[in-house]
Amino acid sequence: MIDLYYWPTPNGHKITLFLEEAGLPYRIHPVDIGAGAQFEPDFLAISPNNKMPAIVDTEPADPGAPLSVFESGAILLYLAEKTGRFLPADPRGRITTLEWLFWQMAGLGPMTGQYGHFNVYAPEKIPYAIERYTREVRRLLGVLDARLAGRAFIAGDDYSIADMAAYPWIDAYDSAPLDMAPFPEVRRWHAAIAARPATQRAYALAKQVNPDAGKPMSDAQKAVLFGQDDARPT
Structure with missing residues (x-):
């Protein structure tokens, strides 16, 4: 249990x-x-x-x-x-999955969290912080979009812990939505995971x-x- x-x-x-x-x-x-x-x-x-x-x-x-x-x-x-x-047994697949798991932990999560803090929770609007974290989140979404091109999931054909880590952080703040139009691969991938029972x-x-x-x-x-x-x- x-x-x-x-x-x-x-x-x-x-x-x-x-x-x-x-x-x-x-x-x-x-x-x-x-x-x-x-x-x-x-x-x-x-x-x-x-x-x-x-x-x-x-x-x-x-x-x-x-x-x-x-x-x-x-x-x-x-x-x-x-x-x-949800973690490949072969060494190459394993390390690829772990690379992207740590990418989420070190980048996508913290940067999106700061985006949310300064857009949603901060007691005052700080334009520099909002612009800085918005730019960084967009950059990271671009990295993910490029990674997903030609792949069903982040590490390849199979759903993995890398996908589970990244999925909840995509456009996570309803009151501060991001423009996802420039990231068609992320949108396709995100919709596929959302449809899973x-x-x-x-x-x-x-x-x-x-x-x-x-x-x-x-x-x-x-x-x-x-x-x-x-x-x-x-």
Whole structure:
């Protein structure tokens, strides 16, 4: 059994995408990041960087105690190796998949997150920041578009953890939509993943876990997420 510590964000969606595709049994433990649940001691014990998602595998491959994993990329890699799915076994296919997984973790996710922060959440509009991160996200989408030309998925013909990592970060902010017209390969790829039954099941969890998903955040929620170096509730 996989215990998934989750909130419906792009990084959270990565893990439900994998679990639904693989059919692994799992149970969700909501981590309300707007209420500061990520700072609770029990959660910090498995995710010391106070970020979700995190998992605890109650039945790891070795005979030891339950195994916790934090960081979404590490979780995807762990689950792929546990199940033998969505990560090629051959060395060349494996390294290609990992290259693009780390590309998402180091580039697409952080840069799109900053785009969202300055366009959606920041208390004031800062033109330089908005322009800088908009340009960088467009550059990264161009990189992905070129990669997808002639390929069904990022690593080749088969759906992989690289796709699961990148998919939730594409045009992720409804209140700050990107012009996706220049990226036809990304649009084609994104639509194909959206049509997968496992994707639809994974995203249906958002409203179940957080009925307010998609609504504007309150000032109090923003203060917890963005306003302090140490936002632990007092």
